Amino acid sequence: MKFLKNGEFWCLLFLIVNLGTIGTDVYFRYQAGRLQPLGSGRPMPVATGVAADQNPASLGESCHLVRYASANCRYCSAKFSGPWDELENTLEQKGCDVTIVSPHGIDLPESDATLDGKPKERRLVGTSLEFAKATHFSSTPVTVLLDRNWRILWLHFGTIEKSDYLDAMKASGAQDQSPVASTH
Amino acid sequence: MRTSILAALGLLLVEAFLISRTAKDYQVLQKLRIEALGKEGIPLTLSSFSGFEAGGRTVVLKTDNARWIVPFVVHASRRSQDLTYWERVKGSVGSDVSFVGFEDRASETKQASASFPVLAYGSYDPLTKIAHFDDRNEVLVLFGNLGVKQPLKITRSPEEMAHALKKAIAP
Numbered sequence: 074m075k076f077l078k079n080g081e082f083w084c085l086l087f088l089i090v091n092l093g094t095i096g097t098d099v100y101f102r103y104q105a106g107r108l109q110p111l112g113s114g115r116p117m118p119v120a121t122g123v124a125a126d127q128n129p130a131s132l133g134e135s136c137h138l139v140r141y142a143s144a145n146c147r148y149c150s151a152k153f154s155g156p157w158d159e160l161e162n163t164l165e166q167k168g169c170d171v172t173i174v175s176p177h178g179i180d181l182p183e184s185d186a187t188l189d190g191k192p193k194e195r196r197l198v199g200t201s202l203e204f205a206k207a208t209h210f211s212s213t214p215v216t217v218l219l220d221r222n223w224r225i226l227w228l229h230f231g232t233i234e235k236s237d238y239l240d241a242m243k244a245s246g247a248q249d250q251s252p253v254a255s256t257h
Numbered sequence: 258m259r260t261s262i263l264a265a266l267g268l269l270l271v272e273a274f275l276i277s278r279t280a281k282d283y284q285v286l287q288k289l290r291i292e293a294l295g296k297e298g299i300p301l302t303l304s305s306f307s308g309f310e311a312g313g314r315t316v317v318l319k320t321d322n323a324r325w326i327v328p329f330v331v332h333a334s335r336r337s338q339d340l341t342y343w344e345r346v347k348g349s350v351g352s353d354v355s356f357v358g359f360e361d362r363a364s365e366t367k368q369a370s371a372s373f374p375v376l377a378y379g380s381y382d383p384l385t386k387i388a389h390f391d392d393r394n395e396v397l398v399l400f401g402n403l404g405v406k407q408p409l410k411i412t413r414s415p416e417e418m419a420h421a422l423k424k425a426i427a428p
Contacts, residue, residue, distance in 0.1 A: 080265055
């Protein structure tokens, strides 16, 4: 029992316990990462599909903004979409394209962003299975900002607040400062 | 002696910090596990489900005399095997069932020489469900009104699949 009074024994014991806890935490994070396919830096398939107006808009060179929203979702309505509209306009000015996807295609929310009376966004009534499978959004609204190579820069579930807008702009700024990657 | 006691206390403090962080990460993991479980339930319906050809043309999912619809995934990695498989299932089941394939790589969509439509695009939410059951090696059997009858295991042999399908849709 003499060793119990030995400080070095306790140091060694706590060190082993520390390492065990770190290992457990790494395991939890790894498992959580596996259940969360959409994370910053991860690739996402290009949001290909059929546009509501059958008129495919060209994809932006700088970045891509994808919004999963529905006309049936209260928090996707104009009342809660101020910062979203601001984000959309700012990023469009930076050369990004905007894609709107809705759960059923027939429930695309109304668009405020118009050019010559037509929505500026790509509004998809149908998407590829590859895109649907990879994203698997189950609630609206979801907003994803991607770099030119369709890697996730920023992802947000729920209504966009002013602070989220700032986070997204920060993420898009980080992409501006990153070295030019090859376009696909 | 005093130094080692201080070091031990320091390590104890580090442990307290690590435990709180691990507990938080465990809660996040549990939340994600519960969410993932929720996604695995059998949907009641694939309402408002539309399919589109690569060119954008809308395709009617149910043929006139069909009472059931079976949407399935055509995997780019084994495209011809998948098409042959479902052709044989269709041949054994008859016209009561409409078969509709969805390409898992829309960019690689080719002209399919199949007796059922093979589509490039579809409504987002129904596609996530079809893909989810395909991951479990299952297909959803739908009523003509797009309500879900039940999922069915995709068997190795098309004859077994046809048999299971006939059994599932039997009155």
